[in-house]
Amino acid sequence: MAELPFATDAIAPRLLAWYSKQGRALPWRQTRDPYRIWLSEIMLQQTTVAAVIGYYQRFLENFPSVEHLAAAPQEAVIDLWAGLGYYARARNLHAAAKMLVEEFGGEFPQTVTELQQLPGVGRSTAGAISALAFERHAPILDGNVRRILCRLFALQQPPRSSAAEKQLWHWAELLTPVADVHDYTQAIMDLGATVCLPRKPLCEDCPLSELCQAREFGLEQQLPLKQKSKPVPIRHEAALLLEKQGKYLVRRRPASGLLGGLWEFPTVSIADGEMAEQKVRLLMSDFAVSGDLRPLGNITHIYSHFRLELQLFQLSIDDFPQVAEAENDWCAAEELSQLALHGAHKKALEKLQGSGE
Ligand code: SF4
Numbered sequence: 001m002a003e004l005p006f007a008t009d010a011i012a013p014r015l016l017a018w019y020s021k022q023g024r025a026l027p028w029r030q031t032r033d034p035y036r037i038w039l040s041e042i043m044l045q046q047t048t049v050a051a052v053i054g055y056y057q058r059f060l061e062n063f064p065s066v067e068h069l070a071a072a073p074q075e076a077v078i079d080l081w082a083g084l085g086y087y088a089r090a091r092n093l094h095a096a097a098k099m100l101v102e103e104f105g106g107e108f109p110q111t112v113t114e115l116q117q118l119p120g121v122g123r124s125t126a127g128a129i130s131a132l133a134f135e136r137h138a139p140i141l142d143g144n145v146r147r148i149l150c151r152l153f154a155l156q157q158p159p160r161s162s163a164a165e166k167q168l169w170h171w172a173e174l175l176t177p178v179a180d181v182h183d184y185t186q187a188i189m190d191l192g193a194t195v196c197l198p199r200k201p202l203c204e205d206c207p208l209s210e211l212c213q214a215r216e217f218g219l220e221q222q223l224p225l226k227q228k229s230k231p232v233p234i235r236h237e238a239a240l241l242l243e244k245q246g247k248y249l250v251r252r253r254p255a256s257g258l259l260g261g262l263w264e265f266p267t268v269s270i271a272d273g274e275m276a277e278q279k280v281r282l283l284m285s286d287f288a289v290s291g292d293l294r295p296l297g298n299i300t301h302i303y304s305h306f307r308l309e310l311q312l313f314q315l316s317i318d319d320f321p322q323v324a325e326a327e328n329d330w331c332a333a334e335e336l337s338q339l340a341l342h343g344a345h346k347k348a349l350e351k352l353q354g355s356g357e
Pocket residue numbers: 148151152195196197201202203206207208209210212213214215220
């Protein structure tokens with residue numbers, strides 16, 4: 001491991017002193033209840049505090065304990081998550097609640113190793129729950145902490161490489177104090193969210209600026225180094241926006257599998273050489289409807305493992321035969337915007353609304 005540029009025990013006291021004056025008062029900070037802390041940590045992954053607060057409160061009103069969450073149908077959990085995005089988190093949350101009730105008797109385990117058995121709980125989230133709920137000496141390495149450490153130690157490697165990962169965890173462990181681990185963990189998260197910002201860090205306001213190596217060498221804007229992005233596969237699909245008396249046909253995807261439990265407009269996949277409109281006409285014949293298709297343009301949406309190119313076609317009809325599948329529904333535009341549509345279909349809805357329909 002690289003030689004350390006400063007005494008690692010110099011960090012925690014500075015952060016704790018700063019946090020006692022500048023720390024944010026957030027709803028999940030008033031509790032040591034692991035259920036509430038876990039819920040907030042999952043919601044905060046890839047999402048801002050401002051977006052999370054309302055969802056956090058609504059979730060607790062609907063599912064006040066892990067037992068309530070475990071007993072709910074998965075659809076109810078996903079529907080309550082609608083709009084927060086990254087829906088795998090909601091599915092994992094529900095699966096983890098079931099595991100907690102069935103295998104842990106409703107009690108949260110306290111160690112990082114045990115917590116990592118829960119679906120959707122990685123090492124950093126496990127560390128956060130262990131430190132915040134149980135005051136255990138457990139480091140975290142979320143996106144904010146990763147950025148701070150890259151700058152503090154002026155790490156000159158892409159931070160997601162395996163060598164950098166190992167190095168960062170080692171530093172995270174060294175900096176995490178044994179005492180006051182709860183406040184230290186909150187403090188370092190707050191520093192990343194409010195001071196050591198991704199684009200323009202506010203070094204003048206930073207309690208670590210005297211020690212920070214990126215600051216010393218004028219590298220705070222360059223670090224962390226950019227990760228080279230890998231090319232992602234592209235999928236082509238076409239969606240039928242089928243309208244009857246101001247309502248649109250939508251259906252829920254199967255609970256398991258890709259984008260499980262989310263809603264979408266009826267969709268067909270388009271293979272190389274196939275024409276989108278022809279495939280949509282086949283879909284129309286499945287529904288036994290006919291009429292003039294109106295092209296509404298294309299949507300591009302990036303999911304975690306692929307890019308989706310989605311072509312949109314609208315069809316208005318007066319009458320519709322009974323849809324056999326159980327998970328179909330007709331929704332007006334205002335109902336659609338409350339629904340847990342997955343990303344590309346959310347954009348399709350915005351396009352539809354922008355087209356004046
Ligand atoms: S001095 Fe600047 S770059 Fe260094 S940790 Fe503080 S805010 Fe981040």
